[in-house]
Amino acid sequence: MDASTLSRIGLAGLAVMGQNLALNIAEKGFPISVYNRTTSKVDETLHRAQSEGPFPLTGQYSPRDFVLSIQRPRSIIILVKAGNPVDQTISALTEFMEPGDTIIDGGNEWYQNTERRIQEVGEKGILYLGMGVSGGEEGARHGPSLMPGGSLEAYNNIESVLKSVAAQVDDGPCVTYIGEGGSGNFVKMVHNGIEYGDMQLISEAYDVLKNVGGLSNGELAEIFGEWNRGELESFLIEITSDIFKVKDDLADGDLVDKILDKTGMKGTGKWTVQQAAELSVAAPTIAASLDCRYLSGLKEERESAAEILEKAGLKEEMGSVRSEIDKKRLIDDVRQALYASKICSYAQGMNLLRSKSVEKGWDLNLGELARIWKGGCIIRAVFLDRIKKAYQRNPSLASLVVDPEFAREMVQRQAAWRRVVGLAISAGISTPGMCASLAYFDTYRRARLPANLVQAQRDLFGAHTYERTDRPGAFHTEWTKLARKSNAGVGAFN
Numbered sequence: 001m002d003a004s005t006l007s008r009i010g011l012a013g014l015a016v017m018g019q020n021l022a023l024n025i026a027e028k029g030f031p032i033s034v035y036n037r038t039t040s041k042v043d044e045t046l047h048r049a050q051s052e053g054p055f056p057l058t059g060q061y062s063p064r065d066f067v068l069s070i071q072r073p074r075s076i077i078i079l080v081k082a083g084n085p086v087d088q089t090i091s092a093l094t095e096f097m098e099p100g101d102t103i104i105d106g107g108n109e110w111y112q113n114t115e116r117r118i119q120e121v122g123e124k125g126i127l128y129l130g131m132g133v134s135g136g137e138e139g140a141r142h143g144p145s146l147m148p149g150g151s152l153e154a155y156n157n158i159e160s161v162l163k164s165v166a167a168q169v170d171d172g173p174c175v176t177y178i179g180e181g182g183s184g185n186f187v188k189m190v191h192n193g194i195e196y197g198d199m200q201l202i203s204e205a206y207d208v209l210k211n212v213g214g215l216s217n218g219e220l221a222e223i224f225g226e227w228n229r230g231e232l233e234s235f236l237i238e239i240t241s242d243i244f245k246v247k248d249d250l251a252d253g254d255l256v257d258k259i260l261d262k263t264g265m266k267g268t269g270k271w272t273v274q275q276a277a278e279l280s281v282a283a284p285t286i287a288a289s290l291d292c293r294y295l296s297g298l299k300e301e302r303e304s305a306a307e308i309l310e311k312a313g314l315k316e317e318m319g320s321v322r323s324e325i326d327k328k329r330l331i332d333d334v335r336q337a338l339y340a341s342k343i344c345s346y347a348q349g350m351n352l353l354r355s356k357s358v359e360k361g362w363d364l365n366l367g368e369l370a371r372i373w374k375g376g377c378i379i380r381a382v383f384l385d386r387i388k389k390a391y392q393r394n395p396s397l398a399s400l401v402v403d404p405e406f407a408r409e410m411v412q413r414q415a416a417w418r419r420v421v422g423l424a425i426s427a428g429i430s431t432p433g434m435c436a437s438l439a440y441f442d443t444y445r446r447a448r449l450p451a452n453l454v455q456a457q458r459d460l461f462g463a464h465t466y467e468r469t470d471r472p473g474a475f476h477t478e479w480t481k482l483a484r485k486s487n488a489g490v491g492a493f494n
Contacts, residue, residue, distance in 0.1 A: 006071035007033040007058060009161055012089055013079035014041035020141035021079065021106070021133070021165070023048060026055035028164040033058050035066035067096035074101040075158045077131075082109045090117065099125025102154040106133045108268055111182030111189065118150055118181065127154035132188020134377035135167065143167035145377035146175035147191070147369075149184025149362075167376025174372040179362035186275075186356055187369060190349050193272025193286045195379050196265075197345035198236055200289035200433040205338045206240070208420060212427045213330045217244040217254045223331055231339055234381030263293045272352070279355045282443075284436035285345040292432055317428050325423070336416035341437035343410060346387060347400035348440065367391030401444055410441065 011022045014036035025032050026049060034057060036042050042059040049057035060066035067074065074097060078089050086105055093103065103121060105114065105128075114130030121128050132147030133140065146166050148155050155162075155177045166175040178184045209215045209223065221244035228237045248255040269290045276283035295302070350366050357364035370387040374380055390403040400406050421438055424431040443449065458464040460479040468475060 007031045007056075007069055008071060008075075009033075009158065010035070010066060010070045010074065010076040011079065012036065012066065012076060012093065014038075014045050015079065016137050017106075017133070017140050018079035019045045019048060020137055021077070021144070022057060023052060023055060024141050024143070024165045025161060026057040027053065028161075029056070030161050030164070031056040031058070033060050033066055033069040035060045035063065063092040064096050067093055072098070072100070073157060074098070075104065075154070075161075076102065077104045077106050079106045079133075082107045083113070086113070087117075090121065094121060094124060094126060097124075097126055100127070102127040102129065102151070102157055104129040104131050104148065104154070104158070106131050108132070108188065108192070108266065109185050110271065111185040114150065114182040114185050127151040127157075129154045130182050130185040132184050132191065134188065134191055134373075134379075136378065139167065139376045139378075143174070143376050145372050145375065145380070147178050147184045147187045147372070148175070149178035149180065149182060149187070152177060152180075166372075167380075169371075169375040171371060171374075174375045174377070176365075176368050176372050178369075179357070179364055181360060181362065183357075183360070183362045183364065187353065187364070189268045189271050189275070190353050191373065191377065191379060192268035193283070193352075194346060194349040195236075196269040196272070196289040196293075197285045197349075197433060198234075198342065198379055200292055201285070201338055201341045201345065201437070202236060202240055204424075204431040204433050205334050207429055208334055208424050208431065209331065211429055212423060213325065213327055213334075215327070215331075217256060220244045227335055230335075231383060232335065232342075232381075234383075235378060236381075260299070261296055262299050263296045265290075265293050269293070272349075275356065276348070276352050279352065279359065281348070281352045281355050282440060283348040283352060284440050285341065285348055285433050288432040288436040292430075317426060330420075330423075333416040333420050336413040337420035337434055340410050340413040340417045340441070341434045342383075343400055343406055344437035344440050345433070350387070350391075351399060365391075365395075366397075367395070399444065401441060414441070 008030045009025060010033045011018060011025070012035045014022070014034060022032055022034050022045060034042060034045050039061055042061060046057065046059045049055045058069065060069055067076070070076065076093060078086065080086055080089050086107065086109065090103060103126060105117070109130055111130065114128070118128045127150070129148045129150040131149070133144050134147070135144035139145070143166055146162050148162065162175045163173040166173040168174070178187050206220065209220060215223070221241050224237055224241035224244065228234070228241060243256050244254065246255045247253070248258050251258065269286065273283060273287045273290050276286070353364055353366060353369065356362070367388045370384045370391065374384045386405065387400065390400060390406065391397055394403070397403055401410065417434070417438055421431055421434055424434070455466045456479070459466050459476060463476055465474040465476045467473070
């Protein structure tokens with residue numbers, strides 16, 4: 001091919017996300033080649049490029065023609081299903097690639113797979129990035145949040161492209177070089193874990209307002225719309241308000257009430273919780289959100305349990321609780337409880353990122369991660385700017401909970417937070433995310449916990465030893481022997 005006709009970049013994998021990202025790149029003025037094993041997807045993308053543009057996008061129908069249509073050093077984004085399909089695509093493309101070329105995997109991939117692939121393609125001199133892409137189909141088309149990790153040289157090769165196609169916020173594009181290895185995929189994984197927590201907390205706010213407060217969907221739409229103009233302003237709050245406004249076009253009533261209460265998942269939330277456990281990082285809000293998705297899948301069991309427990313004498317308490325509440329106060333209390341719970345959830349996610357960064361030597365910039373999440377992505381929210389500033393004030397901040405500004409806000413909101421959790425418990429409404437966040441806050445803020453008793457138990461049955469508060473060293477006590485001696489003494493005294 002004539003060098004003047006070569007594309008600046010390539011993209012393989014033309015499901016909706018791939019098509020939309022390719023069109024975004026082309027719309028920003030970067031000539032792009034696209035390829036998909038199913039040729040109809042190539043034709044579909046070409047048609048969209050003409051109808052939505054025209055944009056500088058060309059379609060290719062074989063791996064060889066696709067690779068050779070891109071200028072050197074080549075940069076190729078792949079957006080295919082995680083796992084084996086990625087390996088198969090890499091194998092097909094690298095047959096025609098050269099040393100210095102780059103592969104960018106934009107899927108939700110397990111970070112260790114990315115690190116394996118870095119090594120494998122590196123043997124051929126090919127560079128590799130694992131890039132988290134957040135924002136869904138709409139974000140891919142109009143500006144996502146991008147989290148590329150791996151080869152810095154590879155990032156530098158396409159930095160201008162990524163900065164142009166990413167979401168734009170007041171302090172720059174929502175993309176930054178994350179770090180080495182699988183850091184980009186790991187950051188996206190934790191982003192998704194935080195997203196799990198966010199969505200769970202919002203669903204609990206909805207549950208309390210609807211079933212304890214007795215609010216209609218119309219009222220809920222107004223309330224969430226109002227919240228979206230304040231401290232809770234975010235994409236998820238905004239779309240929640242919109243959801244409550246949609247009528248069912250197949251039957252009477254609102255569509256949200258007809259949706260089966262079983263939540264799907266793709267695995268990144270589970271990975272987040274597993275990593276938190278492996279790194280000994282407490283992430284109870286994210287874990288609670290995952291557990292709730294598991295429990296939601298037990299629809300038939302839950303329906304059966306409801307019948308059995310009702311026959312056993314369990315009575316619904318919502319009616320009696322509802323008659324005693326001040327609706328206006330409840331709405332404000334739930335707003336405060338949701339905000340405080342979100343701070344704890346984000347704190348857990350950030351602590352997990354910091355712990356992994358230390359383990360892997362990634363040197364993650366937590367403030368910069370908060371900044372690139374301000375636009376484009378699913379968890380974008382106004383208060384991410386304040387998280388960014390918290391880490392700018394103190395890069396070694398132990399937890400968002402102890403940042404002076406967030407600490408003050410949590411203290412101000414804790415009374416409302418406790419009222420909501422207590423009210424929900426009294427009414428028999430489960431709020432595991434809010435409860436987990438509050439328990440996390442209460443545990444973290446206490447200078448002394450009952451862990452001394454647990455450690456004594458471990459020493460008694462397993463000789464695990466313990467430390468003392470008044471002197472250094474490891475100690476072991478013959479607890480049972482001493483207890484029996486004590487009992488004998490008491491018996492003799494009696």
